[in-house]
Amino acid sequence: MEQRTIAELRLNHSMLHTPNPSELSAFYKKALGMNVTRHGEKYICTNTERCIVLAEGKPKTLGFAAYACKNAGELEQLRQKISASGGKLEQSPSPVFDESAFSIRDPDGNTFVFGVHTEHRNGTDAQALPGRLQHVAFASDEPEKLLSFYTNTLGFLLADRVEEEGILKASFFNTDSEHHSLAIFTAAEKRLDHHCFEAIEWNAIRDWADYLAQYEIPLQWGPGRHGPGNNLFFMIRDPDGNWLEISAELEIITLDRPIGLWAHEQKTLNLWGQAFLRS
Ligand SMILES: [Fe+2]
Known part of the structure; x- marks a missing residue:
């Protein structure tokens, strides 16, 4: 263990x-x-x-x-x-x-x-929905170097890895009982991939989509369900083009859970259908 x-x-x-x-x-x-x-x-x-x-x-x-x-x-x-x-x-x-x-x-x-830990000031909008800033994800052309740094230097734990013929395509790291608070996707370049806000339950995904619709902010990907983390999700973009993810029901894991291994295919990143593969 x-x-x-x-x-x-x-x-x-x-x-x-x-x-x-x-x-x-x-x-x-x-x-x-x-x-x-x-x-x-x-x-x-x-x-x-x-x-x-x-x-x-x-x-x-x-x-x-x-x-x-x-x-x-x-x-x-x-x-x-x-x-x-x-x-x-x-x-x-x-x-x-x-x-x-x-x-x-x-x-x-x-x-x-x-x-x-620092508490944050409340928002001004009483209607604002639950969504704790929960994880950040990077894309990288040298993901093994990052994986080694996160586990050996920072002490993060690897929860799941996605591979294609033994080559690392994505990895998910946990820092408490939540499946991941950090992820890496293999890509042609080094960049920020996305930030995610955890909204706890499925109805909140619906409520977020309705809330964003008032401002004509369209969903760019999803709703769907990720394989690693088993979370429900959709993605939007801010005006700069940053991906923002709204998620719910992220898997809770124990420290003795074996590291998960997934194939690099569409259904790994979206069990419900179309996925956005970074490489
Ligand atoms: Fe994510």
Whole structure:
């Protein structure tokens, strides 16, 4: 049985770069019912369980993904574990976490921030639906390097892998009992793939689709059900083209669950039908 050696972590917030943070924040306010506040040049969009920070820069690029430990003691343990595993720690760029947070870059240059759990301000829209920021996914042309870094240096656990003739095509990592809080898809390039908001149950998927329809924000993929994670989902795009996923019923796993192996085919990524294969 694989033993967890680090604290439990959950994705707490992320920062996206965009050419126009003000304009994009208006979309997050409308589409995701977020409250928008300024922190210098940055826009912080929050609604209780979700937080996206927007900063000026190249569109569709990640500033950082910030994971939270439950308390300062677990964060210190994590810092020591990552240092002992050879990780090069840097200062936290997050305007949300306190000064105890730190960051580290993966082999593709994606920045991970680790800090102590921070509650987010409620949104302004009372009708806003449940949707905790739950996972982030990257595409990469060197996924094995990332897999090694996430498991050996960060201590994340591999939940499932998708293969084609022994070649890694996707991998899903858990940091608590939820099936994945991080995923990698093999692709021709290194890039951000998507962020996901967990809405708990199927009726919320319907309610989200109806809510977004009011603003004529179309579903781009789904509804469907992923194989790995067994979650119901649909995807939309923000005005910059970032994929946003609304999910429900994500699989809950135990630490002794064997790593799942899936074939690289459409039904793995969507048991109900058409899928978006990145490679
Ligand atoms: Fe996802």
